[in-house]
Amino acid sequence: MWAHFLTSFFGAAAFVILFNAPKKSLFHCGLVGMLGWVLYVYVRDDIGEAPATLAASLLVGILCQLFAKFYRTPVIIFSVAGIIPLVPGGMAYNAMRRFVENRYDEALQIGAQTLMIAGAIAAGLVLSEVLNQMLRRRPKSIV
Amino acid sequence: MEQKTSIYETIELCLLAGKIMLQSGAETYRVEDTMVRIATAFGLTESHSYVTPTALIFSTSGEQPAKLIRIENRTTDLHKIAEVNAISRRIALGELSAHEAKALLLQSESASFDYNLPMQIFAAALASACFLIMFGGSWPDFLAAFLAGGAGFAASVWLHRIVQVKFFAEFSAALLVGLLALLFIWAGFGYEFDRIAVGSVMPLVPGLLITNAIRDLMAGHLVSGISKGADACLTAFAIGAGIAVALLFFH
Numbered sequence: 001m002w003a004h005f006l007t008s009f010f011g012a013a014a015f016v017i018l019f020n021a022p023k024k025s026l027f028h029c030g031l032v033g034m035l036g037w038v039l040y041v042y043v044r045d046d047i048g049e050a051p052a053t054l055a056a057s058l059l060v061g062i063l064c065q066l067f068a069k070f071y072r073t074p075v076i077i078f079s080v081a082g083i084i085p086l087v088p089g090g091m092a093y094n095a096m097r098r099f100v101e102n103r104y105d106e107a108l109q110i111g112a113q114t115l116m117i118a119g120a121i122a123a124g125l126v127l128s129e130v131l132n133q134m135l136r137r138r139p140k141s142i143v
Numbered sequence: 144m145e146q147k148t149s150i151y152e153t154i155e156l157c158l159l160a161g162k163i164m165l166q167s168g169a170e171t172y173r174v175e176d177t178m179v180r181i182a183t184a185f186g187l188t189e190s191h192s193y194v195t196p197t198a199l200i201f202s203t204s205g206e207q208p209a210k211l212i213r214i215e216n217r218t219t220d221l222h223k224i225a226e227v228n229a230i231s232r233r234i235a236l237g238e239l240s241a242h243e244a245k246a247l248l249l250q251s252e253s254a255s256f257d258y259n260l261p262m263q264i265f266a267a268a269l270a271s272a273c274f275l276i277m278f279g280g281s282w283p284d285f286l287a288a289f290l291a292g293g294a295g296f297a298a299s300v301w302l303h304r305i306v307q308v309k310f311f312a313e314f315s316a317a318l319l320v321g322l323l324a325l326l327f328i329w330a331g332f333g334y335e336f337d338r339i340a341v342g343s344v345m346p347l348v349p350g351l352l353i354t355n356a357i358r359d360l361m362a363g364h365l366v367s368g369i370s371k372g373a374d375a376c377l378t379a380f381a382i383g384a385g386i387a388v389a390l391l392f393f394h
Contacts, residue, residue: 003276011273017266018296018346019168019219020256037277074228076170077221080351089348090278090341096383101390114353122357 001038008037012081021077028067029081036060037085049113053086054120060086061128079125088117150207152241153185159248161192161199162212163227168219170355171364174199177231181244184235195366196374219351226251260300267346268293275342280335284342287324287333292343295320299347313347313381320344321389344382349375 012033013026021029040056047055060082068075091114098107157178164174175192178201182190189204196217202209230247233239239247258266271292272285280288299316306312320343327333352375360368 007273007276011270011277014266014270014273015346016221017258018263018270019221020223020258021221022225023257072229072232073225074169074173076173077225080219080221083354084351085274085277087348087351087354089345090274092348092353092379093341093344093383093386096379097387099380100384100387115357118353119357121354122361125354125358126361 001041004038004041005034008085009034012037012084015084016077016081019080021081022073025071025073025077028071029078032060032063032067032078032082033085035063036082040086050116050120053117054124056086057083057121057124058127059124061125062131065128065132075129083121083125086117086121088114091117150187150203150205152245153182153187154201154203154207154210156185156241156245156248157181157190157192158199158201158210158212159245159252160227160231161194161201162214163223163248163252165194165196165199165214166217167221167223167227168217168351169224169227171195171359171367172362173224173228177227181231181234184237185241194364196370220256222257223251223254226254263300264293264297267296271295271343271345273342274345275338278338278341280338280342284333284335284339287327288339288342291320291323291327291339292346294323295343296346310377310381313378314385316347317344317382317385318389319385320347321386322392325389325393340386344386347378347382349378352378 009030013030015033016026016029036056036059039059040052043055044052060079064075064078064082067073067078091110095107095110095114098104098110160181161174161178164177169177171194174194178192179190182188182203187203187205191202191204193200197214199212199214200209227248230239230244230251234244256263268289272289275284275288276282295316298319299312302312302315303309321340324333324336324339324343327339328336333339352371356368356371356375358368359365359371
């Protein structure tokens with residue numbers, strides 16, 4: 001498990017360097033990436049890939065909203081780092097590799113799975129945004 | 144705003160801010176939101192923006208004609224997104240005049256990456272090696288993924304500079320990654336081809352694009368979503384094909 005903590009932290013932080021993230025947010029980016037990935041790995045075997053991805057990306061989304069509010073920066077800076085480890089890049093690669101090897105039935109299966117997981121990530125992020133908007137609006141409606 | 148800002152100037156400002164954001168890979172809604180916010184701050188209450196990955200249209204309900212800007216190349220540059228966002232916040236608070244805002248935007252547009260190329264290559268290599276471990280690879284393969292990932296990223300940066308066709312640059316970079324991984328295994332330096340290859344192509348894989356595409360679709364930005372999805376599929380295909388061709392040499 002410690003290997004997952006370590007590699008996901010450095011993996012996420014290194015990845016956002018490629019996206020030119022501001023230097024002062026690198027640590028937080030690594031942190032978000034690590035927490036999302038650790039939750040994913042922790043629940044993956046119990047509830048399956050797509051639900052685990054949904055849970056992890058929801059956690060990432062909530063953390064990002066908090067960081068974004070606290071540091072007054074766009075959410076995307078942290079969310080990119082958080083979802084990069086979850087993104088089904090390896091799976092997309094596997095699907096495409098089977099396509100080029102003429103193994104179409106397997107390729108379609110893996111491709112559909114890839115889309116499901118990408119959808120789960122997007123749904124988790126959108127859900128966190130919706131939660132954020134609901135919480136932000138509530139005080140206004142009471143007043 | 145104390146001094147009057149002409150409508151033309153405001154439109155130019157909105158388009159500049161939108162262009163920088165879109166070129167830096169901001170979400171579609173953020174680009175539209177920023178432009179409308181700036182327009183409102185300078186007194187243009189009725190404005191419409193239409194944002195796709197390749198072009199940006201902004202119109203006001205006044206006499207000024209709608210303007211269109213073509214977006215040629217897109218990268219992901221989070222620093223620029225953060226900067227333009229901060230500038231638009233200050234505009235909305237009335238802290239900046241149109242003239243000052245334009246100067247700041249132009250300055251951030253021409254800013255280069257915070258990290259130099261060797262640093263980026265090192266980051267790509269480190270990320271590749273870390274992803275190898277996260278995807279269930281073993282530590283003996285760490286160095287192989289580190290080298291192959293770094294080389295693949297360096298090659299893709301270099302190829303993007305000399306060839307205009309994105310597909311070809313990605314294909315060649317993935318081919319190089321595949322060949323290097325095979326070489327490492329042949330030399331007894333690496334063990335699992337699949338895991339080394341998946342880890343090493345991660346800096347090239349359009350994972351972010353796939354997710355953004357679905358997010359745009361969910362948010363109702365249908366045109367952006369579909370075109371980003373097509374872009375992502377093409378890149379994924381280029382990478383898969385590159386690795387597959389490398390495997391062909393092996394068989």
